[in-house]
Each structure stands twice: as C-alpha cells, then as structure tokens.
Amino acid sequence: MMWKEKYRVGAELIDTQHKELFHRVSNFIQAVQSPQPWENKLEHVKETMAFMQDYVIIHFNDEERFQAEIGYPELERHKEIHARFRAGVQGYAKRAADEGFTEELIQEFGGRLMAWLIMHVAAEDQKIGQFLRSQQGGSHES
C-alpha cells in the first residue's frame, strides 16, 4: 500500500483523487512486479497506462481549479510542475505505442511514476494544505 495519511492535503476532492491515483499506481506496480509471464500482465498494463493518461489530466485540472478558487499564490508554478508530470506520462505512453509495451520499458515507467507521484504529493501538494490551513486560521481539520 503506497498511500499514507501524511499525504492528506485537507480538501476532500483532492484527497480522494490522490488516494485513487496511489491505489491505481500501487496495483500497477503489483501487476508489473508479479511473477507471471509478461503476456498475462499486458492487458492490465495497457489499461493502467490509458487510465493514467486520462486521470492525471482530470485530477490536475480539478486541482488547478481548486487552487484558483482558494487564491493559491503558487498556482502558475504548480501548473508548470503538472505540465512536466503530464508530459512524462505521455512520453512513456508514446514510447510504448512506438516501441511496444516491453517489460523493461513498463518497469522503467512504473519506477518513475511512483517516485514522481510520491514526491509531488508529499512535497508540492502539501504546500496547498499549508496555505489552506493558514487561510482558515489554523482551525481546519482534515
């Protein structure tokens, strides 16, 4: 299980979507690392790649809308970080489409995706929570 309670930002929609992302990435890693033959995992791998491409766009759009609503001062910087994350996922999706869904490539993607997600949620997104709490006078409970 990759999700940790310390990753909570304190906004229900964002936390729910983060949990879903961690859940999907966790399942993806389990599938990629399971001892079954690669052919048996391919369908799940392709499904998750497609899901990640769609879901990061939905989640990042929702998160950016939320940041705009609360007047988050680092919105533009955060948008740039999201753009790089999205480009990273799309880059691997393109490579998989061009080169094939090889075990080596998908393992590499899984490792990077996991590190990106943890660092993004554990560091950058926590700043949204800090801002939110400062706006609520420190009385907000997540």
Added chain:
Amino acid sequence: MKAEYINAFYLATQDVFKLMLDLETTRLGMRVTDELVPFREANVVIGVTGDLSGSLLYSFPKHMALEMVRIMAGMEMKELDAFVTSAMGEMANIISGNALTRLFEHNYRCDIVPPQVMIGTGQSLSMATPSAIVLQLQTAIGNFEVSISLRTK
C-alpha cells in the same frame, strides 16, 4: 569546491529522504578522492551543466536500494530490476534538482542531465575536477555516498 555546493547536496538529500522515505539522514564524514568510482552495487550518475558543470554519483548498497523502493512501493523488492533502478534514478534526479534550486539561491544557474544507472562496482567515471568530494551518509536502513565533482564555469 566551495562549502555551499556540498551543503546544498547534503540538505537536498536530507529533505528528499525525509519526504519520500520518512528517513533521517546524518553525515558520517566527508573525504576527498582523485577518482570517481562506484563502490556500491546500485549507482546513479547525474551530469550537471551550466555555471557549475561535472558529475554527481549516488552510490547505494543493494540491500539499501531494495529497501528504499520497498518503502515507496509498499511491497518487497527482490532484484535490482528496471523498476527498482528507475525509481532510484528518479529519486537521485529529484535530490539533484532540489540541490540545484538551493544553488540557484547562491546565483548558480545549472541544469541536470537525465540519470544513468550503473549496477556493480569498479567502472571509473570521468571527473570534471582533479578531485571529488565524497559525502558519507547514514540512515536507519544503511549507509551510502554522494560524490560531487563540479567545477565553476
């Protein structure tokens, strides 16, 4: 090499280990070497360009690399496969990026080249300077080294 370079990498490593792994990192020591040679099983090399240029080498024992990825993934890792080495490479990339942000505050503008993972010991790397600084670091799951070979433009 100036102390601010070394400190930027030490602080960035501390930060990223705490954020991503919930691990405290302490400095065991520092030494100077005249060759950049991986002396652990799992190594990540990152190139630096810009106002400072050269190479960074992150060197981890195998058991520590597997444990780091286990903490992130929440599941046991058995081998230094493409998943594990990719996660290690990305983590070193994040630490280096974080350190360069700190160096930017000292007016050094630099970029990093994508990480290259090397498994095994012994293969010597080219250095930007006549000597490199090796930071020896300690965590609850093992000791590792960050070697810094950077020169000013």
